[in-house]
Amino acid sequence: MKDKASAKAVRGMRKKAARVIGKMALLATVAFGTPALAQEQKTTVLTGGMLVSGLSAPPLHNATVVIRGERIVQVGPASEVQIPAGATVIDTSGQTMMPGLIDAHAHLFMLGYGNEADWFKWLKADGKKYSIEKIMELSAYQMLMSGITGAIDLGGNPVESISVRNRINKGEIPGPRLQVAGPLVTRAAFHGFPAEASAVITSPKEAAAVVDRLYAMGVDVIKAHSGLTREDYDAIVKAAHAHKIKVHAHVYDEAAVRNAFETGVDVLQHVGSAGVPAYSPELVRRIAEASRPVVLTAAHRSWIYPDTVTFPERLQDPAAKALFPADIWDAVQKSFKDWQAEGYFTYIDRQVKYRSPQVKQWIESAAVMGVGTDSGTPMNFNSDGLIREMKVLADEGLPPLQVIYDTTRVNARIMSKPDLGTIEPGKLADIIVVPGDPVYNNLTNLAYVQTVIKGGVVYKQDGKPTVPMPQ
Ligand SMILES: [Zn+2]
Ligand SMILES: [Zn+2]
Structure with a gap:
């Protein structure tokens, strides 16, 4: 009796276990199968x-x-x-x-036009044939066709940025997986950008309120722009981290880099293109030791300008042209007429003089380096910006496999996307x-x-x- 009873109990348990395992398998199929079924x-x-x-x-x-x-x-x-x-x-x-490839610093609402302010004027003057959203779609297409499957947009119009990101995610339009910042959080509206692309603050309290508002709108990251005080960074970081989103700071001079780093900003952007001799070794060492990611955006002025002097024909690259509607390509070509005189390149002599030591100090410190371009800025096409940045890092001594690793795996980590960046x-x-x-x-x-x-x-x-x- 006892044996029969226990055998029955065991059978019952087995049946129950089989049902549970069956359910688990079903759940696993659903969990893994849902996106795949799509x-x-x-x-x-x-x-x-x-x-x-x-x-x-x-x-x-x-x-x-x-x-x-x-x-x-x-x-x-x-x-x-x-x-x-x-x-x-x-x-x-x-x-x-x-x-x-992943670009850790892009601006999809620009396409490399010679002057940022004139670009947005052209868009308006054209009777709004192309909306900001349409330009972002074009950039997304240009990037994807150039091998860029992920990108962080660090400054643009929030409504359009969020819409383009969501439409790409739904598979409605082609483009890289995007994280978007929406407007620059700044103490001075960025000259030349549409008003919606700057969120001007006058106090740390306002800065925190702006972060809360942007998070509620649906941005993925915060771009802390220029003129910010240490207290502003502090307020922005605390508000962003309360929502579990990262802060990227646009920092060039040493004081701004130090303030952003010490208040806990997650990613230090532009630190390889400042036009200053080098940061103090102590600051670089601390940033490297803290494994705080830096993104140099080294190529966008300091290499693109002299490279265009050497080979101005790069501006007519047929590979870039193939990714433009004809009328925008014509306008962009006209905008390059006086490119050497553009205000964007005012400090080019200093930037070229110090470009190499700035890049090398980060390579030699073994800092965690993401790779980003500031693409869309003058002469910095979405189709070639990232390759130029990667090539600069390799030419300055970072082994090519490490550059690839930084552009894929490290950038995926910066995006907090562990599913991306490697082939496994x-x-x-x-x-x-x-x-x-x-x-x-x-x-x-x-x-x-x-x-x-x-x-x-x-x-x-x-x-x-x-x-x-x-x-
Ligand atoms: Zn910036
Ligand atoms: Zn930028």
């Missing part, structure tokens, strides 16, 4: 090329990556990975597969394919991205977009 569980395989995973590991040769739905499910040598039946296979032989099973499938070996070529090849995949969706293949440019 992608119809499509399987795509990239095979044949070298894999730079974004991890601190040597490249894997002749590799295969299997993507199901929006995620990577398998990575390994081609000889060991079975290609699932019915998969769409993309041959990457002779090329390099790597994580999609379980991660979101944001992958690009570039010709040849970008490591050997000191990253030059990144300018010729052939294939772009974001969330398992192929947006560009063999050098050709698979989706049309926004009209």
Whole structure:
């Protein structure tokens, strides 16, 4: 009796356990399956090329990556990975597969026009043919086609920024995964930007109130701009951290860098382009030791200006032109007529003189470096800004694999997106394919991205977009 009873009990327990496990499996399917189902569980395989995973590991040769739905499910040598039946296979032989690039400092409401203030005047004068939102869509398209699958927009109109981010997330328009700041929090409205792109404050209390308001609107991060006091930074950081969002500070001079760092600002932006000899070694050492990320935005003036003197033809690059509607391209070309005299480059001599020591001090300190561009600013196209920034870091001595790691994994960490930045099973499938070996070529090849995949969706293949440019 006793044995029968206990056997029955065990059977009961097993049945119950089976039901629980069944339920768990169902839950797991739902949890994993929901976003993937939206992608119809499509399987795509990239095979044949070298894999730079974004991890601190040597490249894997002749590799295969299997993507199901929006995620990577398998990575390994081609000889060991079975290609699932019915998969769409993309041959990457002779090329390099790597994580999609992330820009830690972009402005999608600009397209590289020669003068920021005139750009917004042109947009208005054109009878509003192009709205700010449409310009942001265009930038998003230009970035995605250039291999940028993630970006932080650090200053723009909040309503449009949030709308574009949400529409990209819903798959309505093509573009990188975005985090947006909306307006600059500042003590002086930024000359030339639309009024909505600045949130002017006169006290720390107002600064905190602005952060609360922006958070309620739905921004992802706060951009603390210029002229702020130490007390302002303090109030902004406390308010932002109470909402669990990060603060990026626009800081050039040493006092601002110090105030932002000591009050707990999460990311120090622009610290490689200040036009000053170098920051004091003590400050750099403390920032590096604290693992506080810095984003240099080194190329946007200090390299772009002399590079354009050397090769002004870069402004007519057909690869950039192909990503513009004809009328905007014409206007942008006209805006370059007197580019050497633009106010944007007033301090270029100092910036060029000190550019190298500024970049090197961060490399030598082994600081945590994100990579960002200030793209959209004069002559800084969304299509080439990030490659130029990466190339500068490599040319100044950061090993190319480290530059890739910083642009993918570190930037993903800055975005608090652990699902991005590396090519590993379980991660979101944001992958690009570039010709040849970008490591050997000191990253030059990144300018010729052939294939772009974001969330398992192929947006560009063999050098050709698979989706049309926004009209
Ligand atoms: Zn800035
Ligand atoms: Zn900026």
